Amino acid sequence: MKTENLSSFDMPAADMDPALFFETAASRLGAGGRTLAYFAVPEGPEHRLVMAIGFDREGRVEVYSCRAAGPSFRALTPSFPQLHLFEREIFEQSGLKPEGHPWLKPIRFNTPGAVPGVADFFTVHGSQVHEVAVGPVHAGVIEPGHFRFQCHGEKVFHLEIMLGYQHRGVERRLSAGPDARSLHYAETLAGDTTAGHVWAYCSALEALAGVNVPPRAQVLRGIMLELERLANHTGDLGALAGDVAFLPTANFCGRLRGDFLNMTALVCGNRFGRNMFRPGGVNFDLDFALIKELRLRLQDTFRGVENAVGLLWETGSVADRFEDTGVVSRETAEGLGLVGPAARASGVPLDTRRNFPYGPYEDFTVSVSGSGDVYSRAYVRWLEIQKSAELVAGWLDALPEGPLAADCGPLRPDSAAVALTEGWRGQICHFALTGPDGRLRHYKVVDPSFHNWQGLAMALRGGEISDFPLCNKSFNLSYCGRDL
Amino acid sequence: MIKALLARLKQGYRTMDFPAADLRLPPRGLGRPELSGRLEKAAAACPYSAITAGADPVLDLGKCVFCGACAAADPAGVSFTRDHRLCSSRREDLAVKGSVLKRADALGTELRGIFGRSFRLRQVSAGGCNACEADCNVLGTPAWDMGRFGIQFVASPRHADGILVTGPVTKNMELALRKTYDAVSSPKVVIACGACAIGGGPYAGHDECVGIPKDIPVDLYIPGCPPHPMTILDGLLRLLGRID
Numbered sequence: 001m002k003t004e005n006l007s008s009f010d011m012p013a014a015d016m017d018p019a020l021f022f023e024t025a026a027s028r029l030g031a032g033g034r035t036l037a038y039f040a041v042p043e044g045p046e047h048r049l050v051m052a053i054g055f056d057r058e059g060r061v062e063v064y065s066c067r068a069a070g071p072s073f074r075a076l077t078p079s080f081p082q083l084h085l086f087e088r089e090i091f092e093q094s095g096l097k098p099e100g101h102p103w104l105k106p107i108r109f110n111t112p113g114a115v116p117g118v119a120d121f122f123t124v125h126g127s128q129v130h131e132v133a134v135g136p137v138h139a140g141v142i143e144p145g146h147f148r149f150q151c152h153g154e155k156v157f158h159l160e161i162m163l164g165y166q167h168r169g170v171e172r173r174l175s176a177g178p179d180a181r182s183l184h185y186a187e188t189l190a191g192d193t194t195a196g197h198v199w200a201y202c203s204a205l206e207a208l209a210g211v212n213v214p215p216r217a218q219v220l221r222g223i224m225l226e227l228e229r230l231a232n233h234t235g236d237l238g239a240l241a242g243d244v245a246f247l248p249t250a251n252f253c254g255r256l257r258g259d260f261l262n263m264t265a266l267v268c269g270n271r272f273g274r275n276m277f278r279p280g281g282v283n284f285d286l287d288f289a290l291i292k293e294l295r296l297r298l299q300d301t302f303r304g305v306e307n308a309v310g311l312l313w314e315t316g317s318v319a320d321r322f323e324d325t326g327v328v329s330r331e332t333a334e335g336l337g338l339v340g341p342a343a344r345a346s347g348v349p350l351d352t353r354r355n356f357p358y359g360p361y362e363d364f365t366v367s368v369s370g371s372g373d374v375y376s377r378a379y380v381r382w383l384e385i386q387k388s389a390e391l392v393a394g395w396l397d398a399l400p401e402g403p404l405a406a407d408c409g410p411l412r413p414d415s416a417a418v419a420l421t422e423g424w425r426g427q428i429c430h431f432a433l434t435g436p437d438g439r440l441r442h443y444k445v446v447d448p449s450f451h452n453w454q455g456l457a458m459a460l461r462g463g464e465i466s467d468f469p470l471c472n473k474s475f476n477l478s479y480c481g482r483d484l
Numbered sequence: 485m486i487k488a489l490l491a492r493l494k495q496g497y498r499t500m501d502f503p504a505a506d507l508r509l510p511p512r513g514l515g516r517p518e519l520s521g522r523l524e525k526a527a528a529a530c531p532y533s534a535i536t537a538g539a540d541p542v543l544d545l546g547k548c549v550f551c552g553a554c555a556a557a558d559p560a561g562v563s564f565t566r567d568h569r570l571c572s573s574r575r576e577d578l579a580v581k582g583s584v585l586k587r588a589d590a591l592g593t594e595l596r597g598i599f600g601r602s603f604r605l606r607q608v609s610a611g612g613c614n615a616c617e618a619d620c621n622v623l624g625t626p627a628w629d630m631g632r633f634g635i636q637f638v639a640s641p642r643h644a645d646g647i648l649v650t651g652p653v654t655k656n657m658e659l660a661l662r663k664t665y666d667a668v669s670s671p672k673v674v675i676a677c678g679a680c681a682i683g684g685g686p687y688a689g690h691d692e693c694v695g696i697p698k699d700i701p702v703d704l705y706i707p708g709c710p711p712h713p714m715t716i717l718d719g720l721l722r723l724l725g726r727i728d
Contacts, residue, residue: 097551108656110655110656110692111658114585114660116656123564134498136657136660137606137608137641137660137663137664138637138639139638139639140608140637140642141607141609141620141621142616143609143614143617144609144660164656165610165611165656165657166611166612166651166654166656166657167611167654167656167692168611168612168652168654168687168690168692168693169687169691169692169693170652170686170687170688173690179531180531180553181531181532181686184531184549184551184614184686185686188612188613188615188685188686188709189613190613190614191612191613191614191615191616191618191710192613192614192615192618194615242524247492248488248492251625251626252495254622254624254625254626254627255495255498255625255627256624257622257625258622258627261622262510265509265510265512265513266510266511266512266673267510267512269510269511269512269513269514270513270514270550271619271710271712272552272615272653272710274709275549275552284512304494304495307491307495307497307677308491308496310491311487311488311491314487315488347533398689423568478614479612479614480612480613480614
């Protein structure tokens with residue numbers, strides 16, 4: 001059935017006959033649809049499969065659902081690789097087996113007897129082929145994950161990424177809400193994407209409660225989300241510079257990233273934007289003095305970033321390492337359903353702020369770069385930094401008057417809502433379903449990293465293992481957002 | 485080259501004085517809480533049971549995620565100051581009574597002799613949200629320049645004097661944490677950084693999380709969700725006896 005971003009609908013209306021479900025899903029994905037979410041919901045002793053498909057050009061969302069008949073179902077991964085991790089997740093969470101899935105194995109190792117990292121790996125055979133295993137604890141102050149490379153000398157034939165170490169059961173607890181902790185769960189789905197995730201969470205609840213968020217709150221939310229993007233993109237460009245040993249930009253951006261975080265803290269007290277959002281609106285306002293201070297800091301910090309990042313494009317040694325490294329073609333990006341800067345750097349013009357507008361975003365123009373390499377992923381970030389700075393400056397100049405929040409009342413029973421936002425890593429999808437009592441019956445979170453980790457694996461294919469840190473940083477994906 | 489030098493000139497010298505008398509959390513920041521009254525309403529508002537109400541109420545910073553729900557429910561009872569100095573040496577010292585918090589002690593003379601001027605840490609991320617990691621990373625930027633105090637994060641536990649743990653320690657990271665701890669040579673220091681590492685944080689009570697194993701003794705607790713970089717650096721310097 002057809003719906004749209006941020007509107008609630010009756011869940012039973014999405015129900016279909018199982019055979020028709022798979023046929024429809026395949027035909028809609030074949031017609032250019034992109035999977036937003038695909039998951040199983042417990043229904044008594046059985047399960048219900050639910051798929052949300054987005055049509056980016058039209059800004060349309062379609063939701064299909066069917067009762068899972070029997071212990072297995074038809075895998076669509078062989079035709080649509082973008083589903084591979086979703087089907088593995090369904091298998092791990094519900095036990096329903098996707099028949100015909102080419103590489104069915106655990107993704108979070110949270111079932112009885114599962115040992116993290118212990119599973120079959122793709123292997124390549126040959127007298128001079130060797131395997132390199134890295135992690136879960138790997139160099140740097142970074143989240144845990146296991147990476148297995150199949151190499152011939154320096155050349156990488158294949159990289160397999162095995163995660164699950166960050167699995168802390170947060171999605172399951174969200175499904176039992178809403179309660180006093182729910183907002184904190186949403187804020188910490190990925191701690192560096194607090195605004196992106198908590199906005200999606202609040203939007204899902206607001207859609208189910210039928211609440212209109214006041215314009216001032218919408219714009220304040222926009223400011224928080226764009227500051228988050230500015231901080232992270234700036235940090236990433238610095239880290240990319242660091243990975244090619246270009247220390248000036250690495251050092252400058254480290255400081256400048258902090259300046260953006262400190263602007264966020266000026267608004268809500270916390271550098272990561274905690275405590276700002278609540279269903280219905282926001283908790284903190286900006287007065288004249290604070291607006292003036294933020295405007296000054298924004299201008300100053302943006303100039304600093306312009307100066308620091310400008311060096312990257314003018315330095316031959318940087319271009320030499322960035323260009324043609326870790327190429328992901330547009331075809332691969334679309335096939336895997338990549339989102340965010342990683343997709344836009346491969347020429348895919350997808351941005352939730354454009355394709356599924358929400359909150360204060362109107363007539364947003366997407367920043368796209370086409371070469372699909374590390375350079376492109378860096379350059380897209382710079383384009384987006386400029387855009388975000390412009391948005392925040394504009395909003396600070398023309399903050400709508402009015403209240404900070406509307407009352408968010410009870411949720412509509414037996415309903416569902418899809419909430420899409422554009423976090424700095426890409427599209428975030430939250431799918432909320434309510435039961436007959438108006439409480440949540442299931443809550444599904446899809447972090448952009450869930451789509452994009454396979455993009456990193458593909459970027460390494462045929463490349464050199466020494467380029468891994470650089471490629472990894474150019475995606476800078478979330479482990480905790482994927483592991484939940 | 486000339487452009488890099490000009491940029492360096494433009495970016496300026498940015499390293500802050502630390503510790504400095506005027507360092508405070510931002511005006512809306514939540515630092516060391518001060519308590520008064522019986523705190524029944526505040527205790528009821530806390531989703532993590534961090535507050536014990538009564539004649540001598542207690543707020544356990546080890547459980548607190550600094551969401552401010554208590555202060556919103558009982559503004560006269562709980563007020564958060566902008567004081568960032570929150571670290572303690574013992575778990576029980578994190579219990580704030582009135583306006584009193586027992587801050588971290590320095591390591592003993594012998595350990596200070598070994599680690600005092602060169603302290604290398606292996607960070608172990610074990611199930612959190614990556615915000616604590618981000619605020620540890622930031623200590624390496626020029627603004628904080630932790631290296632000037634002789635403190636550094638290193639890649640190998642074999643090169644480390646201790647571990648700094650973040651996250652609630654998921655079941656899936658328990659073994660990796662233990663192996664990393666074992667790989668550090670003795671004597672070694674363990675630091676629990678952030679609400680998750682201390683008491684589970686937002687994930688307290690989840691079956692998926694086990695916490696830092698009891699037989700791995702913690703030498704420094706750094707509360708916060710995530711702790712502000714100021715709080716982390718203050719704790720590390722207290723541990724090394726560089727701040728009294």
